[in-house]
Amino acid sequence: MAKKTEATVEEKLRALYDLQLIDSRIDEIANVRGELPLEVEDLEDEVEGLKTRLEKLGVEQENLTQEIANKKNAIEESKGLIKKYTEQQKNVRNNREFNSLTKEIEFQELEIQLSEKHIREFKVQIEQKKEVITETKERLKERESHLKHKKGELDAILAETEKEENTLKEKSKEYQELIDDRLVKAYKRIRENVKNGLAVVAIERGASGGSFFTIPPQVQMEIAARKKIITDEHSGRILVDPNLADEEKAKMEELFQSL
Structure with missing residues (x-):
C-alpha cells in the first residue's frame, strides 16, 4: 500500500470511498441493534x-x-x-x-x-x-x-x-491511515453533519447521491478525471464518479463476505 505522502488523488478517493463503505457497514450493524x-x-x-x-x-x-x-x-x-x-x-x-x-x-x-x-x-x-x-x-x-x-x-x-463489527472498525482505522489527516478530519466532520452518515457519495443520474441538485457537466468531467477532491456545493459531501464507486463496491463486497 502506498504511503500517505505518495498517494495520488485517485488513490485517496478510492480509500475515502472504501472507508465510507466500511463505516456505512458499521452503521448498518448499529442500526440492527437499534434502540x-x-x-x-x-x-x-x-x-x-x-x-x-x-x-x-x-x-x-x-x-x-x-x-x-x-x-x-x-x-x-x-x-x-x-x-x-x-x-x-x-x-x-x-x-x-x-x-x-x-x-x-x-x-x-x-x-x-x-x-x-x-x-x-x-x-x-x-x-x-x-x-x-x-x-x-x-x-x-x-x-x-x-x-x-x-x-x-x-x-x-x-x-x-460483534466479531464483524470489531473487524470492520480495525479496517476503518487501516483505511484512515491511507488518507492524510486533513482529509480524514473533513470526512469525519461531514459524516457528523449529515443524517445518514454518508460523507463520500457517487454521482447518480447527474446528481450527488441522495440529492436532487444536478451537477454541471463540466464538474462531472472533473470528478471523472480523478485529479482533485471535489465536494458537492449543496451538501458538502465528497464526490466520486460512478465507475470508481462500482469498482470499490465490488472490492468491498468481497471483503465483507470474507468476514
Missing part, C-alpha cells in the same frame, strides 16, 4: 430505582414499627405514673396536693390517649406501606423479566455481529 442498548440501559436504571425504593420503604416500615413500640412503652410508663400518683393521693395532707396529683394523673391519661392515637396512625401508615411494597415488588418482578428478555435479544444480536 436495544438504550432500552436495556433504561430498564436497568428502572430496576435499580425500584430496588432502592423497596429498601427505602422497608426502612420506613421498620421505623414506624419502632415508633409503635416506643409509644407502647410510653403508655406503660404513663400507666405506671398514674398508679404511683393514685397511691400518693391516699396520703395527701391537703386539697392542694390532691389536686396537683389529679392534674398529673389527667396529664398522663392524655399522654396515653395521644400515644394510642399515634399508634393507630402508624398502623395505618404501615398498611399503606405494605400495599406500596406489594405493588413495587410486582412492578420490579415484571421489569426484571422484561430486562432479561431485552438483554437476551441484545446478547443474541451482539453474538452475531
Whole structure:
C-alpha cells in the first residue's frame, strides 16, 4: 500500500470511498441493534430505582414499627405514673396536693390517649406501606423479566455481529491511515453533519447521491478525471464518479463476505 505522502488523488478517493463503505457497514450493524442498548440501559436504571425504593420503604416500615413500640412503652410508663400518683393521693395532707396529683394523673391519661392515637396512625401508615411494597415488588418482578428478555435479544444480536463489527472498525482505522489527516478530519466532520452518515457519495443520474441538485457537466468531467477532491456545493459531501464507486463496491463486497 502506498504511503500517505505518495498517494495520488485517485488513490485517496478510492480509500475515502472504501472507508465510507466500511463505516456505512458499521452503521448498518448499529442500526440492527437499534434502540436495544438504550432500552436495556433504561430498564436497568428502572430496576435499580425500584430496588432502592423497596429498601427505602422497608426502612420506613421498620421505623414506624419502632415508633409503635416506643409509644407502647410510653403508655406503660404513663400507666405506671398514674398508679404511683393514685397511691400518693391516699396520703395527701391537703386539697392542694390532691389536686396537683389529679392534674398529673389527667396529664398522663392524655399522654396515653395521644400515644394510642399515634399508634393507630402508624398502623395505618404501615398498611399503606405494605400495599406500596406489594405493588413495587410486582412492578420490579415484571421489569426484571422484561430486562432479561431485552438483554437476551441484545446478547443474541451482539453474538452475531460483534466479531464483524470489531473487524470492520480495525479496517476503518487501516483505511484512515491511507488518507492524510486533513482529509480524514473533513470526512469525519461531514459524516457528523449529515443524517445518514454518508460523507463520500457517487454521482447518480447527474446528481450527488441522495440529492436532487444536478451537477454541471463540466464538474462531472472533473470528478471523472480523478485529479482533485471535489465536494458537492449543496451538501458538502465528497464526490466520486460512478465507475470508481462500482469498482470499490465490488472490492468491498468481497471483503465483507470474507468476514
